[in-house]
Amino acid sequence: MKKVSLKDIATAAGVSTALVSYVLTNKEKEARIGEEMAKKIREIARQLNYQPNHIARSLKSGRSFTIGLIVADISNPFFGNIARTIEDEAKKNNYTVIFGSSDENVDKSQDLIHVLLNRQVDGLIITPTEGSEQQLLQLQSQHVPFVLIDRYFPEIAANHITVNNQEAAFQAVSHLVKAGRKRIGMVAYKTTLQHISERIQGYQAALQQHELPAPASLLKRARYSHLKTDIETAIDGLLKGKHPADALFFATNSLAIEGLKYINTLGIHIPNDLAVITFDEAEALDLFYAPVTFVKQPILDMGKAAVRVLLDQIKDNTTAVSNICIDTTLIVRKSCGSQ
Amino acid sequence: MKKVSLKDIATAAGVSTALVSYVLTNKEKEARIGEEMAKKIREIARQLNYQPNHIARSLKSGRSFTIGLIVADISNPFFGNIARTIEDEAKKNNYTVIFGSSDENVDKSQDLIHVLLNRQVDGLIITPTEGSEQQLLQLQSQHVPFVLIDRYFPEIAANHITVNNQEAAFQAVSHLVKAGRKRIGMVAYKTTLQHISERIQGYQAALQQHELPAPASLLKRARYSHLKTDIETAIDGLLKGKHPADALFFATNSLAIEGLKYINTLGIHIPNDLAVITFDEAEALDLFYAPVTFVKQPILDMGKAAVRVLLDQIKDNTTAVSNICIDTTLIVRKSCGSQ
Numbered sequence: 001m002k003k004v005s006l007k008d009i010a011t012a013a014g015v016s017t018a019l020v021s022y023v024l025t026n027k028e029k030e031a032r033i034g035e036e037m038a039k040k041i042r043e044i045a046r047q048l049n050y051q052p053n054h055i056a057r058s059l060k061s062g063r064s065f066t067i068g069l070i071v072a073d074i075s076n077p078f079f080g081n082i083a084r085t086i087e088d089e090a091k092k093n094n095y096t097v098i099f100g101s102s103d104e105n106v107d108k109s110q111d112l113i114h115v116l117l118n119r120q121v122d123g124l125i126i127t128p129t130e131g132s133e134q135q136l137l138q139l140q141s142q143h144v145p146f147v148l149i150d151r152y153f154p155e156i157a158a159n160h161i162t163v164n165n166q167e168a169a170f171q172a173v174s175h176l177v178k179a180g181r182k183r184i185g186m187v188a189y190k191t192t193l194q195h196i197s198e199r200i201q202g203y204q205a206a207l208q209q210h211e212l213p214a215p216a217s218l219l220k221r222a223r224y225s226h227l228k229t230d231i232e233t234a235i236d237g238l239l240k241g242k243h244p245a246d247a248l249f250f251a252t253n254s255l256a257i258e259g260l261k262y263i264n265t266l267g268i269h270i271p272n273d274l275a276v277i278t279f280d281e282a283e284a285l286d287l288f289y290a291p292v293t294f295v296k297q298p299i300l301d302m303g304k305a306a307v308r309v310l311l312d313q314i315k316d317n318t319t320a321v322s323n324i325c326i327d328t329t330l331i332v333r334k335s336c337g338s339q
Numbered sequence: 340m341k342k343v344s345l346k347d348i349a350t351a352a353g354v355s356t357a358l359v360s361y362v363l364t365n366k367e368k369e370a371r372i373g374e375e376m377a378k379k380i381r382e383i384a385r386q387l388n389y390q391p392n393h394i395a396r397s398l399k400s401g402r403s404f405t406i407g408l409i410v411a412d413i414s415n416p417f418f419g420n421i422a423r424t425i426e427d428e429a430k431k432n433n434y435t436v437i438f439g440s441s442d443e444n445v446d447k448s449q450d451l452i453h454v455l456l457n458r459q460v461d462g463l464i465i466t467p468t469e470g471s472e473q474q475l476l477q478l479q480s481q482h483v484p485f486v487l488i489d490r491y492f493p494e495i496a497a498n499h500i501t502v503n504n505q506e507a508a509f510q511a512v513s514h515l516v517k518a519g520r521k522r523i524g525m526v527a528y529k530t531t532l533q534h535i536s537e538r539i540q541g542y543q544a545a546l547q548q549h550e551l552p553a554p555a556s557l558l559k560r561a562r563y564s565h566l567k568t569d570i571e572t573a574i575d576g577l578l579k580g581k582h583p584a585d586a587l588f589f590a591t592n593s594l595a596i597e598g599l600k601y602i603n604t605l606g607i608h609i610p611n612d613l614a615v616i617t618f619d620e621a622e623a624l625d626l627f628y629a630p631v632t633f634v635k636q637p638i639l640d641m642g643k644a645a646v647r648v649l650l651d652q653i654k655d656n657t658t659a660v661s662n663i664c665i666d667t668t669l670i671v672r673k674s675c676g677s678q
Contacts, residue, residue: 049477049481066437066458073423074413074419074422074423074426075416075419075420075422075423076419077414077416077419080413080414080415080416080419081414083413083414083438084412084413084414084440087413087438087439087440088440091439091454096437096439096454096455096458097437097438098405098435098436098437099422099426099436099438100426100430100435101423101426101427115430115435116435119405119435138388142388257622257626260626261625261626264626264628282622282623283596283621283622283623284621284622284623284625284626285626286600286623287596287599287600287603287623287624287626287627288626288627288628289603289627289628
């Protein structure tokens with residue numbers, strides 16, 4: 001491909017190559033170039049379809065203007081939406097995004113971090129997997145800027161963007177109590193990750209506050225790697241015993257969708273037989289015959305905050321840690337019955 | 340961050356820097372270095388957490404080992420799944436993926452192409468937007484390798500990966516006829532894009548073949564930018580007249596999900612009052628009270644083919660054009676009633 005050079009643009013504009021360079025690196029003010037001339041040079045560059053050599057420029061500035069994004073799975077709409085928000089926000093700051101999916105697997109996460117650092121990203125936005133603490137400490141010891149989103153590790157002082165998980169879970173379960181439900185079960189992931197633990201704590205605190213039964217048998221956990229079978233076992237345990245649950249609180253949208261698929265096969269009617277609330281939104285939950293009440297996460301604000309905190313750290317080379325917690329909203333729909 | 344150099348590794352291993360370089364660029368065979376020594380050098384590099392300078396290496400090889408991916412919207416599960424497949428396939432070939440969402444907007448598409456070329460991607464995988472023909476011709480004149488996926492332009496000789504849209508639509512509509520439906524409507528996007536035109540042609544051919552009424556009023560089109568309102572108008576036109584449709588064929592999953600949300604509010608029962616088939620899968624369509632019959636696109640095979648064709652073109656610098664068409668599968672579920 002024949003490359004258009006600064007000299008080509010300079011010739012076409014009838015000015016010096018240095019002048020073109022000043023304008024195209026946004027330094028026209030320093031060089032005191034008139035607005036009209038700057039505009040003319042930019043227009044010619046556009047017409048000639050000039051492509052600055054980004055790699056050469058990166059070597060000079062020491063920056064790649066690229067963010068690495070590690071999510072659990074880009075094909076899950078929750079992470080797809082986070083990725084979309086980060087993409088839009090990065091673009092506003094002239095950054096592009098390289099992404100990868102960890103599948104909640106600690107080895108894949110390590111591998112992705114290596115790949116992205118090899119690509120000289122200026123920093124990382126990560127939804128960390130269970131057991132990845134050492135990887136984050138390693139990043140810190142290498143002074144790589146990063147921000148955690150959705151999850152975090154309390155024992156690691158690192159930038160993170162989260163929501164009020166415990167309070168949101170407390171409110172969701174309290175809503176089920178107000179709707180007259182007496183035996184409220186919860187389905188969570190089998191993980192030590194903080195955001196899931198906080199949602200469980202909120203559920204337990206609400207049961208205690210309202211003096212409802214809270215046997216261990218009402219709290220079920222499914223493995224990410226065995227979602228379908230574990231969910232079926234969990235639902236059977238909650239709904240088929242002597243004292244079936246009359247309400248369920250799901251810790252994430254994937255759990256709710258898989259759970260409702262199975263509940264459909266059992267001929268159980270929502271909300272008559274069973275009330276349902278979940279964390280996270282999903283089109284599947286909108287289209288469900290009893291649209292599902294959910295804890296809406298502020299994905300747009302989370303993505304914006306993550307990019308802002310990361311770019312601040314890249315620019316200022318600061319070591320100050322930002323912990324940003326954003327409030328969720330409970331969106332009440334038909335799946336809980338009358339209130 | 341203090342960088343580990345080849346010299347550091349050489350000192351630790353007690354060998355020359357040249358030997359380390361040979362091993363870490365996988366050229367140990369050329370340099371006739373024993374397997375054991377190569378293994379030792381790699382282990383030391385790992386222990387020291389050596390990060391090769393990818394940018395410097397790229398300048399030397401002239402390649403960035405990065406693919407640019409432009410989809411309509413990464414938060415739409417169809418494109419999220421395509422992105423995931425391309426990510427996995429690229430990774431197997433030591434490539435990473437930079438992505439961007441065009442929102443079906445021709446200016447955003449042009450902007451993204453510029454950004455990705457500035458990042459020195461080795462090639463592009465694109466779901467092209469309506470009206471982006473000039474952008475593709477420009478890429479060809481610049482000798483930038485690219486592959487189109489999901490859509491293509493018949494008048495542009497470019498690599499593309501598609502499915503048998505017309506035949507699949509014909510089969511889907513024929514299935515509705517066999518299920519006893521007599522007045523079959525279609526909801527498509529208002530676009531000139533080839534894949535949608537082919538699905539419409541398949542629908543029309545099936546009606547003609549089975550000698551069913553095919554007035555223009557049974558074919559409705561919604562704008563991507565005004566999806567909700569246009570879908571409501573379309574469904575009203577199809578279901579509220581003197582001769583309401585008894586079956587609907589949706590051209591994509593987004594159209595089906597938005598359509599079914601509105602149909603739910605009208606108290607129309609599926610499949611008793613109305614049979615439904617759509618192109619594409621979605622969790623929302625699995626969880627729907629009458630799981631929706633759909634044309635399953637071979638996303639995994641499409642993504643693999645796109646990466647393979649692109650990397651072949653990058654490596655061989657060939658100008659031969661690959662057009663790959665992969666068959667879809669009709670997955671029959673409850674939304675069409677008895678057959």
